[in-house]
Amino acid sequence: MLERVLATALARGGDLAEIFAEDRQTSGAMLDDRRIEELSSGRERGAGIRVVVGETTGFAHTADLSERSLREAAEAAAAVARQGSPGVRTVALADRRPVGPGASVLPASVGKAAKLELLARADDAARAAGSSITQVQAAYGDSRRRVLVASSEGVLAEDDQVRTRFNVSCVASGDTGMQTGYESLARTQGFEIFEGGGVEEVARKAAARALAKLSARPAPSGELPVVLAGGSGGILFHEACGHGLEADHILKDASVYTGRVGDLVASPLVTLVDDGTVAGEWGHLGVDDEGRPAARNVLIENGVLTDYLWDWLRAHKQGRASSGNGRRQSYQHLPMVRMTNTFLLAGTEDPQEVVAQTPRGVYVAKLGGGQVNTTTGDFVFGTTEAYLIEGGRLTEPLRDANLIGNGPEVLRRIDVVATDFDMTPGTCGKDGQSVPVGCGQPTLRVTGVTIGGTAA
Amino acid sequence: MTELPDLAASLLDRALPGEEVEVYVARGHDTEVRAYEGEVESLSSAASSGVGVRVLLDAGSEAGARLGFAWAGSLEGDLVTSALEEARDNARYATPDPDVALAEPDGVEAARLELWDERLAATPTDHKVEMALALERQVRKADTRIRQVSSADYADGWVEVALASTTGIRAYTRRTSAFLSVSAIAGEGVDSQTGSGFSVGRALEDLDPDRAAADAVRRAVRMLGATKPRSCRCTVVFDPRVVATLLAVVSSALSGEAVVKGRSFFAGRIGERVAVPAATLVDDPTDPRAVAAAPYDGEGLACRRNVLVDGGVLQRFLFDTVAARRAGTVSTGSAVRGGFSGTPSAGCRALVLQPGTAGQEEILAAVGEGLYVQSVSGVHSGVNAVSGDFSVGAEGLMIREGSLGEPVREATVASTLQRMLMSIVHVGADIEWLPGIAAGQTLAVADMQLSGA
Numbered sequence: 001m002l003e004r005v006l007a008t009a010l011a012r013g014g015d016l017a018e019i020f021a022e023d024r025q026t027s028g029a030m031l032d033d034r035r036i037e038e039l040s041s042g043r044e045r046g047a048g049i050r051v052v053v054g055e056t057t058g059f060a061h062t063a064d065l066s067e068r069s070l071r072e073a074a075e076a077a078a079a080v081a082r083q084g085s086p087g088v089r090t091v092a093l094a095d096r097r098p099v100g101p102g103a104s105v106l107p108a109s110v111g112k113a114a115k116l117e118l119l120a121r122a123d124d125a126a127r128a129a130g131s132s133i134t135q136v137q138a139a140y141g142d143s144r145r146r147v148l149v150a151s152s153e154g155v156l157a158e159d160d161q162v163r164t165r166f167n168v169s170c171v172a173s174g175d176t177g178m179q180t181g182y183e184s185l186a187r188t189q190g191f192e193i194f195e196g197g198g199v200e201e202v203a204r205k206a207a208a209r210a211l212a213k214l215s216a217r218p219a220p221s222g223e224l225p226v227v228l229a230g231g232s233g234g235i236l237f238h239e240a241c242g243h244g245l246e247a248d249h250i251l252k253d254a255s256v257y258t259g260r261v262g263d264l265v266a267s268p269l270v271t272l273v274d275d276g277t278v279a280g281e282w283g284h285l286g287v288d289d290e291g292r293p294a295a296r297n298v299l300i301e302n303g304v305l306t307d308y309l310w311d312w313l314r315a316h317k318q319g320r321a322s323s324g325n326g327r328r329q330s331y332q333h334l335p336m337v338r339m340t341n342t343f344l345l346a347g348t349e350d351p352q353e354v355v356a357q358t359p360r361g362v363y364v365a366k367l368g369g370g371q372v373n374t375t376t377g378d379f380v381f382g383t384t385e386a387y388l389i390e391g392g393r394l395t396e397p398l399r400d401a402n403l404i405g406n407g408p409e410v411l412r413r414i415d416v417v418a419t420d421f422d423m424t425p426g427t428c429g430k431d432g433q434s435v436p437v438g439c440g441q442p443t444l445r446v447t448g449v450t451i452g453g454t455a456a
Numbered sequence: 457m458t459e460l461p462d463l464a465a466s467l468l469d470r471a472l473p474g475e476e477v478e479v480y481v482a483r484g485h486d487t488e489v490r491a492y493e494g495e496v497e498s499l500s501s502a503a504s505s506g507v508g509v510r511v512l513l514d515a516g517s518e519a520g521a522r523l524g525f526a527w528a529g530s531l532e533g534d535l536v537t538s539a540l541e542e543a544r545d546n547a548r549y550a551t552p553d554p555d556v557a558l559a560e561p562d563g564v565e566a567a568r569l570e571l572w573d574e575r576l577a578a579t580p581t582d583h584k585v586e587m588a589l590a591l592e593r594q595v596r597k598a599d600t601r602i603r604q605v606s607s608a609d610y611a612d613g614w615v616e617v618a619l620a621s622t623t624g625i626r627a628y629t630r631r632t633s634a635f636l637s638v639s640a641i642a643g644e645g646v647d648s649q650t651g652s653g654f655s656v657g658r659a660l661e662d663l664d665p666d667r668a669a670a671d672a673v674r675r676a677v678r679m680l681g682a683t684k685p686r687s688c689r690c691t692v693v694f695d696p697r698v699v700a701t702l703l704a705v706v707s708s709a710l711s712g713e714a715v716v717k718g719r720s721f722f723a724g725r726i727g728e729r730v731a732v733p734a735a736t737l738v739d740d741p742t743d744p745r746a747v748a749a750a751p752y753d754g755e756g757l758a759c760r761r762n763v764l765v766d767g768g769v770l771q772r773f774l775f776d777t778v779a780a781r782r783a784g785t786v787s788t789g790s791a792v793r794g795g796f797s798g799t800p801s802a803g804c805r806a807l808v809l810q811p812g813t814a815g816q817e818e819i820l821a822a823v824g825e826g827l828y829v830q831s832v833s834g835v836h837s838g839v840n841a842v843s844g845d846f847s848v849g850a851e852g853l854m855i856r857e858g859s860l861g862e863p864v865r866e867a868t869v870a871s872t873l874q875r876m877l878m879s880i881v882h883v884g885a886d887i888e889w890l891p892g893i894a895a896g897q898t899l900a901v902a903d904m905q906l907s908g909a
Contacts, residue, residue, distance in 0.1 A: 033717050035553055037523075039546035042797055043538065044506075044529030055492070059500040063530045079581075080499050112549045135718045171719055171842055178721065180842045219847070221870065221907040222687045252492070254606040254641060256648075334498060369837035371849070375606070375641050375650045378866050380849035382837025401847040402838035404868050404907075450684075452838065452847040452868025454905040 103190025149291030181209030219453025231422020233367030234439030266411030276340030282425030343440030347417025651675025700896030746806030
């Protein structure tokens with residue numbers, strides 16, 4: 001049937017026809033204000049059909065997976081191919097290789113009561129962290145996403161992605177007002193991620209963050225050295241250069257990194273990798289949403305830009321292969337170039353020494369989100385746990401602030417990279433689509449970044 | 457095709473004794489065209505539909521009721537049935553809570569709003585494609601410094617929603633929308649700067665491509681040569697678009713749910729002065745100019761005008777049914793939900809700061825020296841509606857001798873939301889109704905920290 005639908009899609013000509021079918025099941029539960037407030041379940045299935053003719057992509061999707069409905073969607077997608085050369089095309093697909101989920105305990109096989117127990121444990125652990133913790137919200141979520149991709153290039157691929165997440169938000173109240181703390185645990189794995197005391201650890205970290213900030217002073221204003229803790233959120237690289245290395249921005253000359261392959265774009269201490277194959281990490285994939293196996297791609301090696309990130313469409317335009325970075329939020333969306341797990345490789349310095357060798361600056365223990373303008377390279381990232389460094393020691397906690405920098409400049413200003421390393425899960429938004437990604441980094445120092453605080 | 461209200465009502469017949477059930481069904485269609493270098497880069501056309509079901513067990517019992525939710529991205533029979541069953545099963549695990557309830561009709565009549573434009577369905581795809589292509593051409597030729605148009609999009613769609621419950625709620629709405637947006641890159645030498653423009657309406661004919669193009673070009677070109685400013689304390693004048701974004705953040709602190717759960721810096725401050733006397737903040741989804749105007753809220757109650765801050769004094773919060781019961785009050789008709797896969801919570805739809813008398817030029821002249829902020833970044837990472845801490849990336853132009861001066865970038869502006877509300881010095885008359893949940897106008901706020909070099 002897939003072959004017949006693809007032939008329909010190409011009946012008016014075209015370079016590519018593709019069917020992306022998806023079946024996604026989600027479940028979630030939330031505890032707030034000491035009550036289990038909401039258990040939810042969701043189910044979505046459907047297919048998106050893409051036809052590429054020259055410079056133009058036609059796309060249609062349907063929630064009805066019957067052959068008739070798929071053929072209708074194929075005809076709608078093919079309607080863009082008015083100038084194409086009509087003709088009968090036969091499509092032969094590769095052999096189908098069944099895949100299993102990368103989870104040892106499928107969340108769907110776990111009773112709801114067991115999921116709710118995690119929430120209660122987190123609530124207890126967070127509230128036990130201090131009497132100033134006045135509110136706790138804990139959320140559990142899992143999803144299983146089964147996808148099938150078939151294309152006129154003969155691709156026939158399947159993936160079975162199981163993701164499980166848990167996060168805790170706390171409010172602490174004191175004389176100076178309220179402060180918030182957040183921590184999450186999220187893996188491309190099943191319920192096995194909760195073996196051990198992970199839930200309590202997440203809750204304690206969230207609570208400690210809120211409590212520390214009750215006595216925090218306003219963050220400084222202006223340029224200072226910044227030390228980022230290992231795993232504080234590799235979002236620095238996600239924003240400073242990850243988005244700017246996506247080939248869709250490159251081909252539209254909408255990135256500061258356009259035409260820079262082979263150039264020194266960062267400190268020689270920087271080796272940056274995007275790797276969808278890292279098992280269990282939040283951006284882990286078997287195949288991307290175009291059926292291409294996930295891959296490890298070195299983007300910057302010892303400071304030199306080696307390659308961009310590619311999906312099928314942009315790679316096709318350049319006559320090269322995709323790097324396995326074509327992703328989409330759901331069958332209702334067109335794929336585009338996206339990161340998977342993006343991280344900086346560890347260096348040689350002792351992490352303790354990095355702070356000790358910084359007379360004055362800001363130590364960022366945890367980052368929140370960020371945003372970048374790929375054209376100018378200017379990007380922001382927010383701190384959710386930060387301290388002042390004075391005389392090579394952490395002194396006072398700082399209130400939340402955004403830091404702002406310019407991608408290529410900040411990459412050049414990295415002067416120390418330590419041996420430790422950790423990854424953090426995140427959600428990346430681009431052009432209205434959200435996908436799970438991982439970010440990672442060792443402890444490192446940037447010689448100067450603008451801190452957007454209020455203290456002079 | 458089954459009529460949507462009938463489909464919603466038919467599911468209610470399957471409620472078991474002792475259960476309350478609410479069904480939300482939606483159906484819609486979207487078209488999107490992106491132009492690039494004189495060609496159609498992509499053309500998407502798709503229908504979608506879905507159902508969200510909430511089941512309430514033990515309604516009215518002393519210990520309290522239990523609520524469960526499930527959704528399906530389809531109106532096919534088997535998925536709808538399993539959504540109902542899953543919601544019922546989920547409810548069994550919730551903590552009994554006397555404040556949990558479904559909305560009941562409160563006698564407030566829904567506003568008659570014309571949100572459906574018949575012209576949308578009659579618009580041929582060719583016209584949509586041509587509009588996107590023309591927009592791209594227009595931006596490219598507007599100024600020799602325009603180096604690239606990274607996207608020029610036309611999008612439209614229609615959606616209809618029916619809501620029914622065993623507690624007597626019956627609501628049906630349908631709306632059309634059309635949207636034009638463009639992102640331009642201006643360049644000189646190695647310098648590249650970006651600017652965007654858009655236009656929104658209920659059908660293609662409402663859209664103003666000239667204005668979208670002119671906005672994108674002006675905003676990109678005037679940023680050329682931008683440098684990092686020196687740090688200082690100064691008055692900041694925010695562009696209407698930025699103000700709409702900031703009001704949307706403030707609105708989360710005005711949610712009654714955030715207040716009763718101790719997550720708002722406004723908690724406990726009703727009747728107190730929280731802003732300057734020039735600040736009157738109203739959420740009025742019955743104003744047809746609002747992009748998100750609606751006759752019914754996310755629980756099927758009539759939307760209504762709510763004055764939240766009057767002359768700087770905090771008047772009220774926004775409530776859905778459950779948050780209202782927790783606070784010992786009644787719903788303000790302010791439940792919002794993110795389509796069929798979301799559950800209701802209290803929020804704004806059409807927040808607007810009542811206009812002052814001055815336009816942007818007059819405000820700049822009165823401010824004299826300061827920073828005009830054209831766009832902000834990092835709002836979700838740098839603005840905290842619980843603590844009020846405020847720090848965002850900013851680009852714009854310095855204000856010199858009462859007019860716009862040299863462009864600046866890679867800077868931040870910071871304060872706290874509490875202090876900003878008390879430091880508003882000018883509220884513009886130039887209201888713009890923008891996509892999203894708030895309108896904006898030029899707004900000047902004194903004593904903010906600008907961080908740069």
